[in-house]
Amino acid sequence: MNNPIRWGILGAAKFAREQMGPAIHATPGHVLAAVASRTPNKAAPFAAMAPGLRVHDGYDALLADDGIDAVYVPLPHTMHVEWAMKALAAGKHVLVEKPVAMSVEAIAPLIAARDRSGLQCTEGYMIVHHPQWQRLRALLAEGAIGRLRHVEGVFTYDNSGDPGNLRNDARLGGGALPDIGVYTYGSTRWATGAEPEAITHADIDWEDGCDVLARVSARFPGFTAHWVNSMRLLPEQVMTFHGDAGLMRLTAPFNPSIFGPAELTLRDKTGVTRVERWPGANQYVRQVAAFGAAIRGEAAFPWKLEDARGTQAVIDAAYAAAGGRPQV
The missing domain is CATH 3.30.360.10 (Dihydrodipicolinate Reductase; domain 2)
Incomplete structure (x- = not known):
């Protein structure tokens, strides 16, 4: 597929290594392009799976990467809203791991940031x-x-x-x-x-x-x-x-x-x-494909931040x- 969606992952969490990284890599029209990790051995499984993968030594460095279209955020729960908002501010689409926030009130600023950006931003609710x-x-x-x-x-x-x-x-x-x-x-x-x-x-x-x-x-x-x-x-x-x-x-x-x-x-x-x-x-894999379809304007994503808020x-x-x- 021309112009594949290029993904970056904030952190080398086990779930990202075992599930979402392989899913991104396996989905047609999507490329796992970068991972942010200060620990080279944690980034090694991603690099082995996706040759040419760039490894950034910090989250901000990955967000500054012009070769990234979408960011997956599998960080500890209390960091989700902060880094999802930073990714939106950097012009990236965002798929943030569940739970998107630790309270209903904390989700409102992220919804507002999504609406201002015009970008896709939602919770990775795979089921x-x-x-x-x-x-x-x-x-x-x-x-x-x-x-x-x-x-x-x-x-x-x-x-x-x-x-x-x-x-x-x-x-x-x-x-x-x-x-x-x-x-x-x-x-x-x-x-x-x-x-x-x-x-x-x-x-x-x-x-x-x-x-x-x-x-x-x-x-x-x-x-x-x-x-x-x-x-x-x-x-x-x-x-x-x-x-x-x-x-x-x-x-x-x-x-x-x-x-x-x-x-x-x-x-x-x-x-x-x-x-x-x-x-x-x-x-x-189906979640990644659906997120790509939403980015391209082909179909609405079936789980929105408002659903996560509920x-x-x-x-x-x-x-x-x-x-x-x-x-x-």
Whole structure:
């Protein structure tokens, strides 16, 4: 493709090395052109994957690179808004890792900066690009399970043995809800098109200022939801949408390439069960392709900063219902 979109990555985070860097490199019409890292051995895997890659020794140096069109920001959570705004000011399109911010209020300046710039800037919420979620959303809209009455969501893992992980550091925006609550909460909102009316229950366990186990319930117009998110439980991922005429379940809704196969199970009131599968679908490659289409004006990106703000509002409300986050 002529005039490929040239990407730079701020930092050599593990997730960027293992998922987003390879996804950018694998997407037609996109080039992984530069990485900012002061540690050469961390940049080495990117250079091995993308010959000719430029390695900058600082984030500002990458933003000053005229050979970069779009920037991916996988920095610690508390740095997302700052560097996304700097990237916009430098004239770059921006895909910022989730959560885009640590509070609803912090997202407003970024939305304003995006609107002033005329550039694309959004959160990397990859699941909306996966066909299993697109299919579930369409089936809900068609009434495949009748009237939706309840959503049950679980996303857990155990990183208790990794105290240096930024997710265990409250000063860097650690915690289960910022890291994975965005998925159970946001996917419920996106799939149903509904917003919660109230948080009806919030029970959160804390360690050093980080929420490590959160059990939260909400009331939506016409249905309820209950979500469990934890950084201290056996790994599990499942989302269930329960209606009066059927039930749909995704058994690897968030990391299908890692946790298990991408499957949607639909059971109707007659007892008939059918299963749809999407082997090989890469939600990260699809996300890069969709971002490129938005940059080129070919299609609207399906997840905007306003969508991220809506999910953050649910997280903020869950914290408030549990008595607030501890001071760190």
